[in-house]
Amino acid sequence: MAETVTWKIGGEAGFGIMSAGIMLARAFSRLGYHTFATNEYPSLIRGGHNLITVRIATKRFEAMHREVHILVALNAETVTLHRDELSEGAIVVYDPNDQEWQALDFPKPVHLVAIPFKTIVTQKKAEPVMRNTVALGATVALLGAPLDVLSTVISDQFSKKGGTVITGNVEIARAGYDLVKKDAAVLSVCHLDPAEKSEPLLMINGSEAVGVGAVRGGLKFAAIYPMTPINSLITFLADHAKSLGIVYKQPEDEIAGINMAIGASVAGARSMVATSGGGFALMVEGLSLAGMVEAPLVIDMGMRVGPATGMPTWTEQGELLFVVRAGHGEFARIVLAPGDAGEAYKETVRAFQLADTFQTPVFVLTDKYINESQWCVPKSVFTGDIVIDRGNVADPSTLPAEGAYPRYRADSPDGVSARTFPGTKHGQYFINSYEHDDVGHATEDPAKRIAMVEKRKRKLAAIEREAPLPVVYGDEKAEITFLTWGSTKGPVLEALEMADYTIGGKKANMVHFTWVYPLPAGKVAKLLGGKKRIIDVEQNATAQFASLLREATGIEIQEKLLKFDGRPFYPEEILEKVKVKTIFR
Amino acid sequence: MPTLTADAFKTSFLPTWCPGCGDFGIWMSLKDALAKLGIGPDDGLLVYGIGCHGNMYDWMRIYDFAGLHGRALPVAQGAKLANHTLPVVVISGDGDCLGEGGNHFIHAAKRNPDVTVIIHDNQVYGLTTGQASPTAKAGFQTKSTPEGVTDEPINPLTLALTAGATFVARGFAGDIPGLSKIMAEAIKHKGFSVVDVLQPCVTFDKVHTYMWYRQRLYTLESSGYVPDTRLHAMEKAMEWGDKIPVGIFYREDKPTSEDREPALAGGPLVSLPLTVPNLDALLAEFI
Structure with missing residues (x-):
């Protein structure tokens, strides 16, 4: 048995x-x-x-x-x-x-x-x-x-x-x-012990979980060009367009996709796109547009092995710094990296809320391992109440009859200003990819430019204040800490379970980040400061999260456990490698 | 209800186009057409690309989206799918629509969204000081083609016709009443409507002047042409030389991309509920 x-x-x-x-x-x-x-x-x-x-x-x-x-x-x-x-x-x-x-x-x-x-x-x-x-x-x-x-x-x-x-x-x-x-009746070696049946379990892949999160998060419009590993999100949305009252449109390319989603978003529909690295490269210009016109937008970036076409059906966490830095010019964004299908659902719901709250692009950074694996998730994960808040939208009855509407008023502490949707009486403004004043007219005036840059920058500070701390698995005071983000969560957690949270006689824990950008720098520094041994576990060759962490907190991780052959980590290999005191570099 | 006039679209900005630019005629015709159709500053969305045409938004008071070079059509289609009760017009140029945005133009035509695109067609990139555009005719000397253009020009009308556009017309920036009438018909048309506007660039094109066009243009209407056959339209659209036709080349009633979206039968997307109607049934698919 x-x-x-x-x-x-x-x-x-x-x-x-x-x-x-x-x-x-x-x-x-x-x-x-x-x-x-x-x-x-x-x-x-x-x-x-x-x-x-x-x-x-x-x-x-x-x-x-x-x-x-x-x-x-x-x-x-x-x-x-x-x-x-x-x-x-x-x-x-x-x-x-x-x-x-x-x-x-x-x-x-x-x-x-x-x-x-x-x-x-x-x-x-x-x-x-x-x-x-x-x-x-x-x-x-x-x-x-x-x-x-x-x-x-x-x-x-x-x-x-x-x-x-x-x-x-x-x-x-x-x-x-x-x-x-x-x-072969004699072969009872693999006969399974009976399981206890409690609540229903869903078998769902990460892309479908993103889809369920999106529709529960109020998604109305998606424009997605096919690409591995996010194709089953397309299937999910297209199959349910009628029953859920949403529109999925297949665009001619990713450039059209992101611009369509921005158009729909500005017109008032919660919108998303999804792609992988190469497709996202084409979207980068549009990402910058969303930042400039302050359009809420959710982007599911399903990472796979690059550069270029790479190994398109294999997994990697190689695009973290790409999504954090992408886009010409400076604007706020949020990057969420779920570690499994349950988190993919929750983070997608959260992404739609954050996009409306801060009127800016929000990434759900997944990877082939999350997107295409079939995960077992209790039904209750998907059934909690969700309150949809459209964020700062102007009340049409309060709009003055004269003049254009100052949609980009730059005087709020969090940089977020009340928007109107085209067609709203007295709500007319200029949605402008050029630098603009409060109603959206183009401007090159230095004072107005500074006011707008600071408005958009204040959003980033407000977002950082909202950023939650990573979750600690195991004893907070453990001497050995594994640092994970996104899909390295499962293998490391499994390794810790196998080792009973003890490595070489010392207690070990895991600090897992699903909110990866912007980091709540002060709080993270406090959490990780003074730790004796931190091991950064990433599925890429350059320890991208460790760079972000160092940039935000000044903490430099010495030990890095990196894998970039396209295959997910096995818990056994993690344990084998950490038993050698210092792993890489 | 007060009558809507072109004055309703006034802003505090004055045009920055060169004196005599064809853009003035297009702008005036558009204001006139929108006013005639009763589409005021709060009632419609204009989406612009980048180019001389794209600067229009600052002096055109209506919901305006000044987007990226070449990307106006996707923005317009997204906005239209989000709120299909909203009139949506794309203001684009020959470089914007047929160069940078060529793929978007072809695919918009094959989808047939209820969107109008007005192409400022002057054969040059004016805003970047006069390089050849995709519609520049062979032999035309510009800053990027000192020996004259050697490539074949794109014909916006035949391209629109073969890609599936359901309303295809050509106007002239020097004929405001005629152009305004075509624009009004295009905006009224339910489906993807293309208006190619021949427009002199007075600064970077000394060949195709107002006079050059006036000597050659004739209206399809006056010739007794009926715009109901795609093949005849193709033939007419290829006429270029001593005689150049303007007017409506083709018109067809066909379901739009919004008509084909089942979700939109319940009303515009922006007005639909944000909740999942039967969550248990949805989740049961995965159990």
Whole structure:
């Protein structure tokens, strides 16, 4: 019996690898198990090596483990590429039509389970892609669960395709299930302990969580050009445009996207764009426009491996300094970096509120690992009450009849001034990308220029006052502190859990930043000052957050644990590396 | 209700265009057209690019969005989708709309938003002191083409027609009554309407003067032309030389991009509720 099982399925693109992983994770989350699924794939539609890893556990966990307990190989390459990851006693499910494997082919002792996927789909006159369903049936048997767990997920998955498709899939899953029950019944190593079912758990990827956060945060308009890793946000918004009363528009490019969103925002609709590094590079001019005309705008920047096209389907935290510095000229912005899907939801809701409050762009900085992994999140995370406050909008009944409206009045302490929406009686003003006076007329007068620069700058100070402290996981007084932001949260937290928050006999904790810019400098300096050993953990090559932290607080982090091969951290590798006293540089 | 006149759009700013610039004629025609249609300073949105045309906003009192070079059309489409009851007109130039913003122009035409674009077409970049624009004709000598333009010029009308625009017209900045009438028709048209305005640049173009145009222009209306066929419009739009037609080349009724958005059936986006109507059903999709 097992408390946690890591399952991996691999094959060519077009084999239904991703959907198999998602269905398995969903089947077990419905039983109350905590699950997580993360994918690896090249930028291809057919061929190449596709992979999804699912972890299923009786208790909540924060990240994947490195060791794999069940490997399902839909082609021989999957075994070759992943046999080194197998734990002792792992189960390898393979198709003898591809290749016959022997115990000696593996570095550790494993159990080999031959399932002729190809033969089964041919005999059942099923589509070749349905090998993934055979594999799912076999997996459920190996995990010691009843087949029903899977059939309900199958019937939901194919509900639009009708009864015949559902029956066909259930039947072929049963074939895989029966084979394991008959031939490999002795294999109870991976039978899962029962889980306690409490509240419903959502299986949701980070992009979808951003989507739910956006619509709960009052999103009305989105213009998003397709790009990995934010494409499932497009699917979510387009699928729900009618039922949720929103408009999703596919623009001709990212330049059009951000300008459309700014137009909609200024006209009065809460608006967003989403993209990755290359697309954001095209948006930079528009970002500066939003800063100048003081348009509320939410930008989901889903990072992936750069520079240029880089490794487009892999993960990295390489754009932090890019989004903090992007745009010509100086203006305020906010950068929020969720660490998982639950945080992606919450930070997106917060982003929409902050954008209206400060009338300025707000980033939700995600990455491929967050955007495309399937996260297990309790339903209650998404159901709290949300009060939508449009911020400083002028009351139309108070607008004077004469003259243009001073929308950019520069005398408020926080730099925020009351706006009007085009079409409002007596609210006419000039929305101007040129430097402007209080009604928006262009100006090059030095006193007026200074007043406007200071107005926009006061927003940054006001935002900094609003910035929350990072969250401390573990004992506040611990001697060793891991510094994380965004998606390094899960692997580090999991590592600490595995080590019982103790490293080399010393207490360790984690300080996690979701609000990454602007930092509340004084408070952060107080929190981190005097710490004996701080280890900065980032998924990039230049420790970008450490630079921001040093800029804001003067604190220089000596130890940096950096990873930039496109793969997320494993908790095991974090523990291995910190046991060596000083890690990098 | 007091009658709206062109005076309603007055600001404390005076135009900074060169004396005799074609922009004056376009500006006066636009004010006249908006007043005739009853669109006052609080009732509509004008979106400008960057160029001599774009300086108009300072002396044109209405909700104005002076955006970035080439990006007026996306801003206009976003604003229109947010509030489709708002009349939206884009004021652009040949460089702004067909150079920097060429891709936006093509895609706006294929979407058919209920937006009008008025292109100040003078074959030069006036604000940067006289380089060739995308509509500059072969052989035209400018600061960036001392030996004369060698590229083919873009024809804004044929480009609009092939990309799917549902109202395509050409006017002349030297004929305010005629241009104002075309503009009013364009703004009234439900769909993407393009008005290419031939406009002399008195400072950087000594060839295409008011006189040069007056000797060649004739109105489509007077020739008995009916603007209901895209192919005929293409043929007419390619006429250039001793005789140059102005007027409405093509007009078609077709659903707009706003008509095709199911959410907008319930009213303008800005007036729709900001809450999720059935959160449980939405979340159930992920369980």
